[in-house]
Amino acid sequence: MNIYDQLTSLDFAVVGIYLLILLGIGFWVSFKLKGSKNDNLFLASNSLKWPSIGFTMWGTNVGPSMLIASASIGYTTGIVAGNFAWYAFIFIFLLAVVFAPRYLGAKVQTLPEFMGKRFGNSTQNILAWYTIVTILISWLSLTLFAGGILIQQILNMPMWLSIVLLLTISAFFAMAGGLKAIAFTNVFQMILLIVVSVILTWIAFSELGSLSAIQERIPSNYWNLLLPNDDINYPWIAILLGYPVMGVWFWCTDQSMVQSVLGAKNIKQGQLGANFTGWLKILDVPLFIIPGILCFILFPDLKNPDEAYMTMVTQLLPSGLKGLVMAVLIAALISTIDSALNALSTVFTMDIYVKKMKPEATRNQIVTTGRIVTVVGAFIAILITLAINSIKGLNLFDVFQSVLGFIAPPMSVVFLFGVLWSKTTRRAADSILIFGTLLSLTVGVLFLWIFPKEIYDFWPHFLLLSFYLFVVLSIAIVIISLLDSKNTDTENTLLPVKKVTMTLRAKLLWVLLFIVMLGLYLFFNGN
Structure with a gap:
């Protein structure tokens, strides 16, 4: 089924009009904010309340890339991928009760700064480079990959051209002030995407008639969160042991x-x-994964499951509304790409160039360096994205999770031991961040490209690989710390914890969330 052939001139016109409107809003926002004392809205520190925090964290997590990927995995394996949404509540709880009080107690604004106070400048510098690598891979290249797939489907062009086109559009918006427009309208766009997902699910249910009709037309294991240990896609032991490594890194140590x-x-x-x-994470399954399951029933002959979401859009929505969905997806992707390029430029320019290379740099030199880093970063991201596109045997969701699974172990180990074990030394933390990262990325390259599991079946599941790397690095950080314990290290002290008693309201809400999640796991348990 060719998605390009299902689109009309009206759809493409809607895309163009939508992007032009965003651009106009961008110029207006830029003009209104020019010279304003509040032109940096991100300096309003310590002002966020719980609704803003919740929606911000959830919105950062469930962008268009994850929406497309979730429908893809729902199409191929069913609800089991819901573990990546529902299992997360444990690590969000860990952030709330273990990490956040320590971060706030140290009075830091960034996590590299926190580790700098914990271990010293060398650790902070290494984390700056680590952050650059993770931005390039996890936020920029994976988003470009998902966006490239979307552009591929819409315009029927090669991946490399899709990536270049997406980057060109992003650069145009950034230079013309469009990034402000997209940031200004991001909440509206996410709400629109959620509404569209609800509409798609409702229309698909209407087409199928009843829950019993749905139940009869899908494999029985599609409604199981826990699959047998011999399942080739997501055995329960791999999720149980492997996801926590990713969960600690993503929810407790990722700056975004x-x-x-x-x-x-x-x-x-x-x-x-x-x-x-x-x-909010409970909504991921009905909003993003179940549409993929319904697509499997309605369109079982898709050659590429990554087309599941756009197939639902093009087949079930009327002309014009299809274009609106495409426009919102593209605009949200542009926002993520621009934000990632900006973060990459900022981290390198301020934390490495100004702090280490040239402290006396003038404003013009800083601006020029930032622009050069943006261009170089975009070029490197294209190469990484094309490399990711060459991965065989995995759909979009599995590519996302496997790549992130090989990034996560060093950061999870350093933060867990650095926060919870007072004997962790600077040398141990630095060693894990340097050599542990090289080890994890090397294993990832071997697994995904050189000896791909599709051909070489001696590999364990990628989540188990992530867990094994975590165990090896945990043992290493303990051994190095104990061997290093005789050295005097004045910077090796646990930072203060901001003492706080959780309110009764918060305790009740967390207990209720635990009960609900336990109920969901029991309800969707494997046969």
């Missing part, structure tokens, strides 16, 4: 996810906001 909690009005609002995020 933690930032809103750090900006909370107080720790109580931060804990309530994290709890609200846990409740």
